[in-house]
Amino acid sequence: MAAPDGRRLIHTAGCIIIGDEVLGGKTVDTNSAYFAKYCFSLGINLKRVEVIPDIEEDIIEAARRMSSKYDFVVTSGGIGPTHDDITYASIAKAFDLPLTLHPAAFARMRKLSRPHPSQPNFDWDTPSPALSAKKRMVELPHDAKISDEAQVIFVKDNLWVPIACVNGNIHILPGIPRLFEALLEGLKPSLQLRVADPEGGGVYRILISTPLPESAVAPALTEIAAKVESKGVKVGSYPRWGKSRNTVTLVGTDREFMDALVPEVEKSVQGRRVTIEGEDDDEKSDQDT
Numbered sequence: 001m002a003a004p005d006g007r008r009l010i011h012t013a014g015c016i017i018i019g020d021e022v023l024g025g026k027t028v029d030t031n032s033a034y035f036a037k038y039c040f041s042l043g044i045n046l047k048r049v050e051v052i053p054d055i056e057e058d059i060i061e062a063a064r065r066m067s068s069k070y071d072f073v074v075t076s077g078g079i080g081p082t083h084d085d086i087t088y089a090s091i092a093k094a095f096d097l098p099l100t101l102h103p104a105a106f107a108r109m110r111k112l113s114r115p116h117p118s119q120p121n122f123d124w125d126t127p128s129p130a131l132s133a134k135k136r137m138v139e140l141p142h143d144a145k146i147s148d149e150a151q152v153i154f155v156k157d158n159l160w161v162p163i164a165c166v167n168g169n170i171h172i173l174p175g176i177p178r179l180f181e182a183l184l185e186g187l188k189p190s191l192q193l194r195v196a197d198p199e200g201g202g203v204y205r206i207l208i209s210t211p212l213p214e215s216a217v218a219p220a221l222t223e224i225a226a227k228v229e230s231k232g233v234k235v236g237s238y239p240r241w242g243k244s245r246n247t248v249t250l251v252g253t254d255r256e257f258m259d260a261l262v263p264e265v266e267k268s269v270q271g272r273r274v275t276i277e278g279e280d281d282d283e284k285s286d287q288d289t
Contacts (some may be wrong), residue, residue: 008168009196013044014066017051018059018077018087019175031076031180038184043195043203043253044072054078059090067167072191074184077175081133087172088164092141095167102152105138108160140164155186163187206250206258209280210271214239214246220268221248224261231257235265244282245271 015035021027032049039046047070052058059078066073078087092099115122115130122130141164143151153163153171163183164172171187173180210217214237225235233252240246248269250258262273274280 008071008194010044010071010191010194011196012070013039013046013072013074014070015046015049016059016062016066016073016075017049017175018054018075019051020054020084022051022077023053027175029076030177031175034177034181035074035076035184038188040203040205042188042191044191045203054084054086056086056090056093059087060094063091063094063166063170067170071169073170075170075172076180079137079172079174081136085136088136088140091166091170091172095141095143097141097143097166099139100142101135102138102140102142102162104148104154105140105152105160105162106135108154108162109134109138112158112160138162141166153187155183159183159186204252204255204258206262207274207277208248208250208262208265208269208271209245209274209277210248210269211245212270217246217248217269224265224268228252228257228261233258233261240278243278245278245280247277 013035015032017029017032019027022029029051032051036046036049048066050062050066052062059075063073063075075087075091078085078090089099110124113134119130122128124131140152140162143166146168150168151165153165155163159179159182161174161179161183166172173183217237221235221237228235228250231252231254233250233254236249236251238247238249248265248271250261250265252258266272272280
């Protein structure tokens with residue numbers, strides 16, 4: 001089954017965070033957490049997040065594997081102007097594609113970006129190491145069999161940075177959180193047309209607050225989880241260290257069934273349904289987790 005625009009529907013997603021600086025602890029990855037919430041809000045089932053180094057073979061392997069397994073894949077990082085920004089080149093190699101300077105992306109870069117103050121003599125029309133470095137950011141994987149609009153996507157008029165789409169489902173994004181988030185938000189309207197169950201309201205999450213520690217609720221939740229598994233409902237419990245109450249979650253797509261399940265779960269964990277985690281906290285207390 002296809003979406004109205006003819007492309008395949010999106011059920012599942014994967015995320016590849018690329019960067020030695022993340023693995024080395026120099027940069028904190030916030031993009032995967034943002035992407036998880038983004039997918040949940042759209043009703044897309046995020047199946048996997050991986051953090052990998054700036055190594056060509058690792059990027060190639062992860063891109064091929066995730067592209068074959070998931071409907072919607074994003075990468076974060078490795079598309080800057082320096083020697084270790086190899087994401088475009090590696091993903092192009094993964095699918096036997098050339099890297100090509102994209103004229104529209106380069107034109108947008110010239111119009112919307114400004115040279116760094118440390119480069120007062122920079123000239124867009126004069127060859128220089130700085131110009132070559134900038135062009136690296138718009139040398140994109142190119143598939144001659146696919147329309148340009150399907151593989152280079154501009155989502156905001158005030159951003160020159162494109163989303164390069166490779167193999168139909170890998171979307172290459174920058175690692176800078178502000179840009180990563182802005183580009184995903186700009187992509188959302190087109191993704192909503194391709195979500196597998198747009199009328200079903202997507203994934204549904206119920207939060208139940210309990211004063212009991214995880215060790216006390218585990219037996220009851222194990223029984224409930226076994227009973228609802230066939231309905232596609234996942235039962236989880238999460239300790240909140242230093243707080244007076246922990247959280248039990250129900251996640252699935254059958255809203256009517258899940259709502260009907262709430263009284264049983266509340267009774268089993270001596271808790272109550274809440275809208276926001278922590279809304280019924282009282283004084284802090286350590287708990288057996």
